[in-house]
Amino acid sequence: MKILIYVSFxxxxxxxxxxxxxxxxxxxxxxxxxxxVFGFKCDVTGCSRTDSGVHANMFCAxxxxxxxxxxxxxxxxxxxxxxxxxVLPNDIAxxxxxxVDDDFHPRYDVEYKEYVYKIYNRSIxxxxxxxxSWHYPRVLDDGAVExxxxxxxxxxxxxxxxxxxSSGSDVTDTVRTIFEAEVKREGALIEFRVSADGFLYNxxxxxxxxxxxxxEGKIEPTDIDAVIESRDRKRAGVTAPPTGLYLNRVxxxx
Amino acid sequence: MKILIYVSFxxxxxxxxxxxxxxxxxxxxxxxxxxxVFGFKCDVTGCSRTDSGVHANMFCAxxxxxxxxxxxxxxxxxxxxxxxxxVLPNDIAxxxxxxVDDDFHPRYDVEYKEYVYKIYNRSIxxxxxxxxSWHYPRVLDDGAVExxxxxxxxxxxxxxxxxxxSSGSDVTDTVRTIFEAEVKREGALIEFRVSADGFLYNxxxxxxxxxxxxxEGKIEPTDIDAVIESRDRKRAGVTAPPTGLYLNRVxxxx
Numbered sequence: 390m391k392i393l394i395y396v397s398f399x400x401x402x403x404x405x406x407x408x409x410x411x412x413x414x415x416x417x418x419x420x421x422x423x424x425x426v427f428g429f430k431c432d433v434t435g436c437s438r439t440d441s442g443v444h445a446n447m448f449c450a451x452x453x454x455x456x457x458x459x460x461x462x463x464x465x466x467x468x469x470x471x472x473x474x475x476v477l478p479n480d481i482a483x484x485x486x487x488x489v490d491d492d493f494h495p496r497y498d499v500e501y502k503e504y505v506y507k508i509y510n511r512s513i514x515x516x517x518x519x520x521x522s523w524h525y526p527r528v529l530d531d532g533a534v535e536x537x538x539x540x541x542x543x544x545x546x547x548x549x550x551x552x553x554x555s556s557g558s559d560v561t562d563t564v565r566t567i568f569e570a571e572v573k574r575e576g577a578l579i580e581f582r583v584s585a586d587g588f589l590y591n592x593x594x595x596x597x598x599x600x601x602x603x604x605e606g607k608i609e610p611t612d613i614d615a616v617i618e619s620r621d622r623k624r625a626g627v628t629a630p631p632t633g634l635y636l637n638r639v640x641x642x643x
Numbered sequence: 644m645k646i647l648i649y650v651s652f653x654x655x656x657x658x659x660x661x662x663x664x665x666x667x668x669x670x671x672x673x674x675x676x677x678x679x680v681f682g683f684k685c686d687v688t689g690c691s692r693t694d695s696g697v698h699a700n701m702f703c704a705x706x707x708x709x710x711x712x713x714x715x716x717x718x719x720x721x722x723x724x725x726x727x728x729x730v731l732p733n734d735i736a737x738x739x740x741x742x743v744d745d746d747f748h749p750r751y752d753v754e755y756k757e758y759v760y761k762i763y764n765r766s767i768x769x770x771x772x773x774x775x776s777w778h779y780p781r782v783l784d785d786g787a788v789e790x791x792x793x794x795x796x797x798x799x800x801x802x803x804x805x806x807x808x809s810s811g812s813d814v815t816d817t818v819r820t821i822f823e824a825e826v827k828r829e830g831a832l833i834e835f836r837v838s839a840d841g842f843l844y845n846x847x848x849x850x851x852x853x854x855x856x857x858x859e860g861k862i863e864p865t866d867i868d869a870v871i872e873s874r875d876r877k878r879a880g881v882t883a884p885p886t887g888l889y890l891n892r893v894x895x896x897x
C-alpha cells in the first residue's frame with residue numbers, strides 16, 4: 390500500500406509544489422515531514438504542480454518509502470494527520486489520509502479537479518485578503534459579473550484549450566473537458582469555480598484573465614467560442630496573478 | 644483640523660502598533676506613508692497600543708503635521724484612503740478618513756472599543772487560520788461553549804479588572820466597564836466579542852484564557868465573580884496568544 394494524504398496549504402511562502410534547489414517548496418516540506426513521521430526517507434508524489442504563491446484547500450499526494458513501490462508502517466491510518474501536525478510548518482496541514490494500492494497514481498488517477506479563483510473587488514484592498522486573492526480595484530456592477538458568468542458557461546465542454554495555455558509547457562495534447570464553470574459574487578469577493586479532467590499550464594489563471602476582459606467589455610461572452618477556436622493565446626485575457634488561485638478539490642476514479 | 648484615519652491591518656509582521664527602534668511597527672509604516680501622502684513629516688497618534696501579532700479590523704489614528712496641532716492639505720478627504728493605498732504595504736489599509744478638530748484625541752475621546760478573539764477549534768490546524776487565531780486542538784462540545792458564554796456574561800459591568808491585567812503596566816486605576824461580552828461558535832471558530840470603555844494590558848487575552856479554563860472545567864461560570872473580586876492575576880486563566888486578537892471597532896463620543 391501507499392498512503393494518500395489530503396493536504397491544505399497557504400502557498401505564499403513556497404515556490405510552488407514541486408521540489409527544486411535553493412527554494413522552499415511544499416513537496417520538500419512534505420518529504421521532510423514524512424521522514425520524521427515514518428522514520429525513513431519517503432517519496433512524495435503530488436496530484437499536480439502548482440505555481441509559486443498558489444494555495445490549496447485540498448491537494449493530494451501519495452507517500453511511499455523512498456525507492457520502493459509502497460510503505461510499511463505501524464501507525465494507524467487515522468493517526469497520520471496528527472502525526473504530520475506535530476512536524477509540519479503551520480502553513481501546511483494534512484487533514485486526512487487513506488490507504489491506497491501500490492499502483493495508485495495521484496496524478497494519473499484523477500477523475501476531475503476543481504479550482505477556485507478569488508477576486509477581491511473593492512477600491513481599497515483588504516490586508517486580510519492580500520496574498521489570498523487578486524485585488525481588482527475597479528468595482529464591477531452586477532451586469533459585469535453576470536457577463537462573466539455567461540462567458541464561463543461557454544468554457545464548459547470538451548475543447549482544445551490551447552488559447553488558455555502559457556508558453557513553457559511541453560504538453561502537446563491541449564484538449565480538456567471542463568465539467569462546470571461558474572462565477573458568483575459574495576460581498577467583496579468574486580469567485581470563479583471551475584472543474585475539469587485536467588488543466589493546462591496557467592489555464593485557470595488565463596481563463597480568469599479572460600473573464601476580467603469580458604467584465605471590462607473587451608471580449609463579449611459570445612466571443613468566447615471564437616477565442617477557443619482560434620487556439621491563439623493572444624486572443625485570451627491576461628494571466629491572473631497566482632495569489633487568487635486555490636486548488637479546491639481532487640476526485641479520483643472509483 | 645486633524646485627519647482621523649480608519650485603518651485595518653494584519654499584525655503578523657509587526658512588533659505591535661507603537662513605534663520602536665529596530666523593529667517594524669504599524670505606527671512607523673503609517674508615519675512613512677503619511678509623509679508620502681502629504682509631502683511633509685507627520686505625527687500619527689493611535690487609539691491604543693497593540694501587542695506584536697495582534698490584528699485590527701478597525702484601528703483609528705489621528706494625523707497632524709509634525710510638531711503642529713493640525714494639518715493643512717489640499718487633498719479632498721474622500722481621496723485620502725486611495726492616496727494611502729498607493730504607498731502602504733499590502734498588510735495595512737486605510738479604508739476611511741474624516742476631518743476632526745485640532746483638540747481631538749484618538750485615545751482619550753474613545754467612548755468604547757470592541758475586540759474579537761478567534762479560537763480555531765479543530766484537532767488539525769487550518770493553514771489559512773495560522774497567525775490569525777488561537778489553535779485550540781481539543782474540540783469543545785456545545786455545553787463547554789455555552790459555559791464560556793455564561794462566564795462571559797459575568798464580565799459585563801463596572802468592575803475592578805486587576806485580575807485580568809499582565810504585570811508590566813503602570814496603570815493604577817484598574818476599574819473598567821464592560822458593556823457586552825459574548826461567546827459564539829461559527830463552524831470551527833469560537834469567537835469571543837467584548838466591548839468596554841477601556842482595556843487593561845493584555846486584558847482581552849486573559850479574559851479569553853479564563854474562558855478556556857471555564858471550558859476545561861477548571862473554573863465554573865459562577866466562580867467568575869470571585870475571580871474578579873480577588874484582584875489576583877493568578878486566579879484568572881492563561882494569557883491567550885496574540886494571534887487570535889482583533890481590535891474590531893472604535894466608537895468616539897458625539
